[in-house]
Amino acid sequence: MLGWGYRVRALSEAGSGPEDGPVLFYTQAPGPFGLHLRPHGLLSASGTEPVGNLAALEQDLLAAVFWLCTHYAAYSPTHPVDAHGRPLPAYLPGLTDPEVPACHVLAARLAAALGQQGAPARPLEVIHTVDVDNAYAYRGKGPWRWWGGLAKDVLAGKARHVYRRLGAAMGLLADPYDNHARLLGSLHGPGKTVFFLMASHGRYDKAIAHSHPLFAALVARYQQAGWRVGLHPSYGGGQNAQAIRQEAKALAPHTQDAITQTRHHYLRWKIPHTPRLVAELGFTDDYSPGPVVPGFWQGISVPFLWYDVERDEVSGLTLHPAAWMDVHWAMRPAEGIATLQRLWAALKPFGGQLVLIWHNDYFSVFQSYVGQLK
Ligand SMILES: [Zn+2]
Numbered sequence: 001m002l003g004w005g006y007r008v009r010a011l012s013e014a015g016s017g018p019e020d021g022p023v024l025f026y027t028q029a030p031g032p033f034g035l036h037l038r039p040h041g042l043l044s045a046s047g048t049e050p051v052g053n054l055a056a057l058e059q060d061l062l063a064a065v066f067w068l069c070t071h072y073a074a075y076s077p078t079h080p081v082d083a084h085g086r087p088l089p090a091y092l093p094g095l096t097d098p099e100v101p102a103c104h105v106l107a108a109r110l111a112a113a114l115g116q117q118g119a120p121a122r123p124l125e126v127i128h129t130v131d132v133d134n135a136y137a138y139r140g141k142g143p144w145r146w147w148g149g150l151a152k153d154v155l156a157g158k159a160r161h162v163y164r165r166l167g168a169a170m171g172l173l174a175d176p177y178d179n180h181a182r183l184l185g186s187l188h189g190p191g192k193t194v195f196f197l198m199a200s201h202g203r204y205d206k207a208i209a210h211s212h213p214l215f216a217a218l219v220a221r222y223q224q225a226g227w228r229v230g231l232h233p234s235y236g237g238g239q240n241a242q243a244i245r246q247e248a249k250a251l252a253p254h255t256q257d258a259i260t261q262t263r264h265h266y267l268r269w270k271i272p273h274t275p276r277l278v279a280e281l282g283f284t285d286d287y288s289p290g291p292v293v294p295g296f297w298q299g300i301s302v303p304f305l306w307y308d309v310e311r312d313e314v315s316g317l318t319l320h321p322a323a324w325m326d327v328h329w330a331m332r333p334a335e336g337i338a339t340l341q342r343l344w345a346a347l348k349p350f351g352g353q354l355v356l357i358w359h360n361d362y363f364s365v366f367q368s369y370v371g372q373l374k
Pocket of ligand 1: 131132133197232264265266267
């Protein structure tokens with residue numbers, strides 16, 4: 001996070017050579033010079049035993065960052081999850097605001113204690129990502145789903161839906177989810193990635209048929225505009241290796257590059273099961289860690305390698321935590337863009353990547369606000 005290089009030395013080597021930077025003694029007893037930080041014990045422990053005294057942990061800046069960005073608390077079988085099985089965020093007692101990038105604050109505290117302050121090591125980048133759960137509301141669904149949907153809307157008395165469906169079929173009205181041109185025209189910058197849901201059966205999985213020419217054309221359109229294409233593992237199959245393999249296989253013929261990016265639908269990401277699964281399946285980058293509430297996932301907003309605490313090993317999977325998604329906005333329209341602007345301002349002093357999640361089925365409503373992210 002600080003962008004520093006470092007060298008680790010055994011205590012017996014202390015003072016054995018000229019130091020070309022600040023010195024930290026991460027030891028039980030203070031060293032003869034430099035900054036002293038007493039280890040809490042978490043970094044030398046093995047296993048996933050819950051940390052009892054979080055206030056004490058917060059004093060060990062290195063262990064505190066580890067506890068946060070591994071989401072250590074979520075390894076406990078009693079850690080709370082929401083209705084979709086997603087582990088809720090965990091906070092340190094002195095850093096309980098989800099809109100505060102806690103890991104970055106702790107890193108800055110360490111830098112200040114070492115007498116190093118100044119401009120952030122990296123700029124703040126906004127990374128736009130899009131989840132295409134349902135490319136079109138009415139198009140590309142095939143006759144059975146189209147007529148079935150019409151019958152359902154008629155029986156439920158949804159006159160507006162019937163009007164829109166018929167209007168779209170006759171070419172008189174735009175498909176309400178066809179906001180792709182707006183997305184492509186409005187979202188710019190580095191790292192743009194679009195994730196496609198492939199599953200079309202299930203309460204939460206309603207993609208259009210991937211065999212339909214409209215789907216192939218849509219993926220090609222994003223790629224031609226310079227977007228990377230990733231898989232959006234389904235709600236129903238996203239925790240199952242065989243199902244993810246099938247979904248990736250269905251997406252592969254449509255992409256120019258290998259599919260190495262992933263983000264789970266509904267951000268259903270369970271520690272340690274899901275990151276292990278996607279790493280074993282060959283994905284290199286996972287954008288699933290994200291905001292069940294708006295704010296920084298476990299206080300961190302830079303890409304980093306996932307660490308499997310249970311196995312005590314660093315993986316080859318890079319995580320890209322997201323801080324905000326348009327769904328939050330849809331749930332609280334009165335908030336408007338204010339939350340997003342607060343998150344941007346909170347991360348700005350530290351630099352990093354502010355990863356945002358957009359959806360084509362919401363985007364037309366928000367388009368006019370994107371330009372305000374400056
Ligand atoms: Zn989704």
